[in-house]
Every structure is written in C-alpha cells, then in structure tokens.
Amino acid sequence: MLKCERIVKTFYDALEEGKILARRCSECGHIEYPPYLACNACGNLDTEWVELPEKVMCNQVLPVSAMFMDPDFKANVGDYAIAAIQPENAFEVGSVLLHVSPEEVDEIRAKLPAPVKPVIVQEDGYKNVHWELA
Amino acid sequence: MSYVKNVNPLKPYSRGVSIIGVGATPFMLTMDNKETRGLTHGELFGYAAIEAMRDAGITAKDVDMYVHGNAGPGWQEDMGTPNMHVANWFGMKAKPSVHHSEACGTGYVALEQAVSYVASGAYDIVLTGCCDFSYSIYKDNKHPSFMRKHCTDVQWNDIVINSQAKDYTMWQHCGGSLATEAWLDRYVVENKIEDKIEDVLMTLSKYSRENAARNPYSVNHTTYDDMAKMFKMESAEEFLRSKYNPKLGRYMHASHFEVRADGAAAAIVCPTEMAYKFTDRPVEVLGIGHSCLEQNTPALEKFATEAAYHNVRELTGLTGKDIDLFTTNDFFQQCQFLAPEECEYIPRGEGWQYVLDGRLQTTGDRPVNTHGGRCCYGHAHGTSGMHDLYETIMQMRGERGENQVQHPINYAMIRGFGGSQNVLCTILKNNAKEGK
Structure with a gap:
C-alpha cells in the first residue's frame, strides 16, 4: 500500500528545531528547495531529505x-x-x-x-x- | 536559467484544425451602466457563443460539444461545475461540455482545449468560450444572478494574494512583486536602459490608451490627452508623470496595470478539411506551445514564454520573424515589448527602442496589441485571452476599422499568460480564399 509521507509538515516542523530541510534527487543530485516529492530538474521520481x-x-x-x-x-x-x-x-x-x-x-x-x-x-x-x- | 529542456517537444495534430467563427461582447463595467447593470454570466456567455455560431454559419444543433472557461468561478460567481451554469443559454441542453480555469491564462487554454478535441477526431465542431465578471461579482447566495456588487480593489488584491500555492509560495510574501517586475528588471539591467525605461513605459501607456479609445469594444473611450485636459494639464505626458499616475514599484506606475472589466467571447473550431464548407475565411491553428511555471519562480513569465515559443517554433518551423501581427497578455503593460522580443517578433534588446519609435503601434511595421491591451482596453481575466483571439481574427479579416493594421496578415501569434502559471504561444495561419 502507498505510504504518504508528510513533506510540508516535516519541513515546517524542522524549522521549529532550527533546521532547514530540502530534498535531493537520488539520480542527478538536484536540490528541491522548498522540498517537493520528485525532481524538477531530471524528472526522477525519488528524492531524499537533506539539509539545505x-x-x-x-x-x-x-x-x-x-x-x-x-x-x-x-x-x-x-x-x-x-x-x-x-x-x-x-x-x-x-x-x-x-x-x-x-x-x-x-x-x-x-x-x-x-x-x-x-x-x-x-x-x-x-x-x-x-x-x-x- | 532556462526550463526549455523540461518541456517535451510538441507533436503535430492528428488532423488540422481551423477557426471558422468568433464572437465577443464588448468589455463592460456592467454595474456602472444602467443598460448593462444586471447582465448575468449565462447571458454574456450566451451572447458571445451565439454570435460565434452565427459567424460560422451554424446553429446550436451543429455543435458537437462545448468548452467553458472562467478565471475564478469561486470568487466571481460561487459556481460548481460552471459549464452547467451556461448550458441552457445557447441551445446546448444535454450536449457534452467541460469547464476549465487557469486564471488569466484561461482564454488561451480555451482554444487549445477545443483544438485538441477536434484534432483527436472525437468531435468535428466544438464551441469554446469564456466569460468573466471581474468587475461586477455575484452579490451572494440569497439572490438571483442579476443582483451583483462591485469587486473592490482591496478584494481583488486579497484574491490575488490568497490564491497562491499555500504549501510554501504564499508565505514567501513576494509573489506579486516578483511577478510584476522581475522580468522587466532583468531586461532593464541587461540592456542598460535604467535612464530610458520611464520614457518607454509612458510612451507605451499613451499609445495603448489611444488604441483602446478608438476601439468600440474597450472600457476606455478617452485618451490620456483627454485626461490631461480634464485635469487642466498640457499633455498626456504631463498627466502620466503626475500624482494621478503614482509609481507603484521600481518601474511601474498605475497606468501599467490592468483595468478590470466584465465580458465574454467565443470561437468555433472544426477540422481544416471541413472549414471551407462554412466560411471563405478560415484561420488554421498551426500549433500551440505551452509551458507553466509556479509563482515562486522569479521572472517565470520570461522563462515560460521562452519554453512555449521554443516548442511552437520547433513544431511549425516558423519564427517570430514570419509573424505579421503579435497579440499578448499585457496586464503588466511592459509585456507589449518583452513578449514579442522573447518570441523573436522583434530583435532582442531592441523592443524598448521599437516602443519609442512607434514601430509596435497599429500604424507601425511590427504591430502589437492593436485593441489597446489589458491596461487600457480592459481585462476580464479568463476571458481576455479569448478577446485576444477575437481581435486577431478580426485583424486577419481586415475588419478592425480605425485600428486595422496597414499590411496583410498571413501569420499571427498570440502569446498568452495567466497569473503565475500557463504561458501559451499560438501560431495562426490565414487561409482566406483569394479576395476574401
């Protein structure tokens, strides 16, 4: 079953702890800031959490x-x-x-x-x- | 920075599609005129649609399906399934229909939608239209639709701000300012015209208003020279540089922003192979480049225009140099020279000089926005793109009266833009029979 991780809430929750999060494309390394699910540079569907x-x-x-x-x-x-x-x-x-x-x-x-x-x-x-x- | 590689190439239509009829109401401030006060969305859409059908020489029976567009069915009319709010007004009962809404890009998407339906082979004759009451919104849900109220500037500003993406963008507190001036600012810096841009923008305001004043479909019928006289000033230039035209940003004055209005427009499309059955003056849609960027992309209008134009150029083999008339969304008035430059209609870096030299005017060699544009002619948000199409078709037919351009129009380009999203570049070909 598809698991739906909360991206927006995680971003704002991290700010409460003084951290600024982004997502990095696992294929091309492009940084999605603010964080989104897929890569807007190469179209790869997988990104992972990183600090800005x-x-x-x-x-x-x-x-x-x-x-x-x-x-x-x-x-x-x-x-x-x-x-x-x-x-x-x-x-x-x-x-x-x-x-x-x-x-x-x-x-x-x-x-x-x-x-x-x-x-x-x-x-x-x-x-x-x-x-x-x- | 470029997003061209993000947009996949366009493919040719499965069959050619042509425009065989158009219709439009004038742009109006319906609440302010006793003859128009009380007009409704269904009526205006109906009048435009019926005029388009008459223009094509068809009746409602001939229409296979219709497309309804409106920039903001929530804030203007509180409509659900808006296509159903107009269906009975022009003989469409039980026919298939859809609604779409892309803010001020709606009117351009409206043509793309209809063309796609016909090109697919599923339908032969499609009516596409838009109606917007941007000035006179519905009163409330306790009264019939003829009872309306003004949409105030404060309300409108709230709508613009509060309709941005609410995950991140709206909370950046910058979308409006970036959308209005980021592209212009980059242009000014790149071309080193900081000392000239004020003259360029004022020149643009003056002659755009003159175009609008000559246009019976416009909401403005006075020129800035007329305004100057009213305020006992010497000239339009003096008026435009006075406190009555305050500077609102780094470059733009009040005269460089849209004038909200109410109105409707519609068009009929069919397969190109059938077009001469209905008219001697069909206009073929050769291609529509389309790119969208979200509001938090600085200078998004430039980059989306670049990508949309790139795609339609690659598809058609035509460049801006081949185009005889350019019409563009200009709710930020400088787009009258920024967009034609991006689409190679005029040489890069020279648009500002073209403005000063009068070359983009109706009488010029590279005319742009002969109707007067959003800041003077008026802007009924989602409908304005369809009005651009109406103006362009009328120019191609040679029926624009005092604003008719001086040369034949074989190809025209319409560059559409909506509030922080859709940009479309449409290339039209005049297929009128000899002498028509």
Missing part, C-alpha cells in the same frame, strides 16, 4: 510593490525587499531579504549576486525561512 546547502546566493533584489505590501508581515520583520534566491544545485526561488529599506535597495543591487544566509522567523503560528546578506 550552505551556499545560497541572492541574484535579484527589488523593492516591494505598493500593490503587494503586506503590513502585518512588515510589522513583524521590519524593512524588507523582494529577492530571487538560489541555493547551490537548486533552482532560483522567490523570497524576501530582511533588514533592507527601500533606500538601501540600489546599494545592494550593485553588489549582486551576493551570498545570503537564512533567518528563521516566527510568523503567525509557524516558523518560516527568510534571508539576509551574509
């Missing part, structure tokens, strides 16, 4: 669009910008770069791509991963 690689780059930074500013989130984390993040051997994903005011966006953009490190943030009833410059 230490090397993560920020490739793009943009100010938050006025249309999509989340006041509750800003009240929780302070200034932030929109970012494209890429862990080693993984695809680029969207996220946010913490502690960046709109005035600081240009200065950071001039340094891209730049290494970043994860910050585990308490949100409304769960922990989440965001980023800051390393």
